Amino acid sequence: MDTVIALRPATGWRLLAETAHRHRRDLVRLLLWSLLEAGPTLVSGALVAAALDRGFLAGDLATGLLLLCGYAATVVLGGLGARQAVLPLAGIVESLRYDLVERTVRATLARGVVPGESVDGRSVEGVTKHTEVLRMLLSQLLTVLRTAVFSLVFVIAGLFWLAPPVAWVSVAATVVVIVVLATTASGWQSRVREALLAEERLSGTASATLLGLRDVVAVGAAERATADLTADIDHHARAVNRVGRVVAGRVAVLALGARLPLVALLLTAPAAVSSGVLTPGELLGAATYLVGSLDPALRAIVRVVGDIGLQIGVLLARIQEYARPPAHPEPAPTATTTGGRLVLRDVEFAYGASAEKILDGVDLAIAAGERLVIVGPSGAGKSTMANLLAGLDRPSRGTVTLDGVPVADLDRTWPHRAITLLPQEAYVFSGSVRENLAYLNPGVTDAELARACAAVGADELVEARGGLDGRIDAPNELSEGQKQLVTLVRAYVSPSRVVVLDEATCHLHPERERRAEDAFAATGRTVVIIAHRMSSAMRADRVVLLHAGSPDVGTHQELRSTSPLYADLVGYWHES
Ligand SMILES: Nc1ncnc2c1ncn2[C@@H]1O[C@H](COP(=O)(O)OP(=O)(O)OP(=O)(O)O)[C@@H](O)[C@H]1O
Structure with missing residues (x-):
């Protein structure tokens, strides 16, 4: 089996789409609860701005406190949304895991009875291991991504309402981050793929060596076995290092992009406030949006889409290869005979x-x-x-x-x-x-x-x-x-x-x-x-x-x- 050719993340996502399609209702419920969960983001900056301008700075302490209490109430509602989102999320993820294991076992059995097809126990062993990791990653993806996307949209909407110039800078920085990370995605993806293959190779060599340890000792092949293992460990280490280098570059772009709007806001703050473009409350509200929501949302999206999403793609493609039906499925034979010659x-x-x-x-x-x-x-x-x-x-x-x-x-x-x-x-x-x-x-x-x-x-x-x-x-x-x-x-x-x-x-x-x-x-x-x-x-x-x-x-x-x-x-x- 040519594993490198078999790893096509795009096709792997089809498996996920099929499960998602069957769980349309769960997905809608998940989206609605996520909307409630991200609600506090939409009002956070606006309520802080109003509390300062109309309350504390205007000498009206009660209004200021009331507005802050309103914000606290939306946070409680957001918590309720997060809690309710867990059930549909678990339904989707568990069902996907069941689907994948079932498909692989069926396909492995189907290939096993076709002459000329090669089948080995790695199919089911591999899918069990990969599916467990996939389940964890997918839960993270859905948990973080849904709130992060809503937060990003709500933050930009809130900024446009409160301080349009800051909103434009934020949109530009977000676009730059997304474009840079998207264009480096395929390089990152192939590094992850190489690291995954190197890990599989290492684990194959290690288990073959350990299983045959008595034989290795008996025939005096310890040196040869050590050399094979060392070569695979080195190969794996190099692959993991390459992943690390790409990650470092991507993290730097993210850090710059996510902080750029805040830096621009702080640099222009004295002029903006003294010229009346922004009130002090609007300045604090915009900063609240940027520090409290834009930065974490962008980081979450990049981490989830860029890292977890790509890892999921690679794993899905790998599982898809294990779940491959026979290349030339044979029509079920039907001839009968009652003799025995x-x-x-x-x-x-x-x-x-x-x-x-x-x-x-x-x-x-x-x-x-x-x-x-x-x-x-x-x-x-x-x-x-x-x-x-x-x-x-x-x-x-x-x-x-x-x-x-x-x-x-x-x-x-x-x-x-x-x-x-x-x-x-x-x-x-x-x-x-x-x-x-x-x-x-x-x-x-x-x-x-x-x-x-x-x-x-x-x-x-x-x-x-x-x-x-x-x-x-x-x-x-x-x-x-x-x-x-x-x-x-x-x-x-x-x-x-x-x-x-x-x-x-x-x-x-x-x-x-x-x-x-x-x-x-x-x-x-x-x-x-x-x-x-x-x-x-x-x-x-x-x-x-x-x-x-x-x-x-x-x-x-x-x-x-x-x-x-x-x-x-x-x-x-x-x-x-
Ligand atoms: N799936 C396979 N792919 C490639 N070579 C194979 C495969 N199965 C068996 N062989 C090879 O074919 C040869 C005959 O194997 P086979 O298992 O039929 O021998 P056998 O006489 O039953 O041996 P034993 O008594 O050790 O079980 C061996 O050299 C074996 O390595």
Whole structure:
């Protein structure tokens, strides 16, 4: 994945716009309460000016105090507005978080079933991390921006009413600040993007190093691992420094722009007051607007739009990439068959056009009802073959068919699913025992489930969990072997005529493994087993020994006498 190209903030904002559209009412409520919240800004300078000119300087203390009390009352109302704005704000932000995580999980799952799409756990892990940061930033954006924008508009309106020349200077300074910061935004944005990518790279290297620490120590690769980490730390530090330099420049422009109107007001104050252009009250009122509202509002807008807004854009684009649907979504396959004869004809497979071939010209016919075991050295292509047999990957040349139908065209939905692949990593979800066991055949009866559990050897486990109605609320409390038993029952009661077990019993005791394999074979289905132990091969009708891209096929005894590699594998297994 080319992450740099994938980071397009403009497209990321579309996600936000869609959520905002669905929460139009919350947005309107938020705006109305924000209006009340920013109300004190509109009247602050005018009431201070009136209190001074018509009250304290005119010798009317009561009027002066009354006007100041009026101002205090608007501040209380503003507080009420701020309080009421929290609920619609939380609704929008929480809903966005839910949307983003849901989209990513769905898209990751959708990509996972399309041959040729690459999916890794980083999608969901990444989106969870980014979404949390995004939620925080978005709350800040909406909290600060709405009051800051209203404050800015109200301050300028108040200044035009009280002291038009000061208002014009303020408008000019605001425009200059906004233009300068907007024109430097794209540079700032790419620096933030680089820093984010550098952080991801560093965290990837750090976790890979920590996870493989035993191996690093064992093979004496500490120097190499340290060098890799140091390079990524330096890269990250440089990226963060570049962000810091741009931030410093932007802060300087902001400080100058926000203070310019006040400096102009103070410099011209003696002349303006003595010539009668401004009364003392108007001078103090204008200063109140500038110091109390214009400066903070401009700072807030720049911080929120310039910094938080751009960070949000980058994060949204990043999340959008994770939530990317498959590039070429496949129409759901619909072909069906009830037989079990699998045929590989001249099958070639490589992970990528220029990658080494994993399988090269493989011909193999697996009879319906046969128990076939695939063995071979690590990396020989056993799991690749399992994926091809189950239609999860497609051969780059040749065909894989079930009863003459290409396996990738077979309907994968219940009750038509013809092939079930069980990988080594068993997936058990939170729910009842029954829901877990019946996942591939929701119509299965309790009696059929009980028979399946007894056949596969999962009856003790089900009993220990409180029977079929028992709960599995924390799947990770189950041992790996228990999880495998759950998925074995699931496959056993599925309607599939072909079951591919890709080391799906590796965590079971050898005796339990035998029981499970025998149970599947006794159903008359075609059973393909990627063997974890050579004992599986000894029970098979035929064995496929995969090595160097091509298979040797025969019974256990035949391969033992004809293939030195197979004899070696059996020998090692007996010794271990
Ligand atoms: N998604 C992938 N992208 C690129 N290469 C891959 C991918 N999956 C597997 N490979 C490579 O293809 C080769 C065959 O892998 P495969 O998992 O099929 O072997 P295996 O015989 O099942 O190995 P093991 O017994 O160790 O599980 C290996 O060299 C592996 O690194």
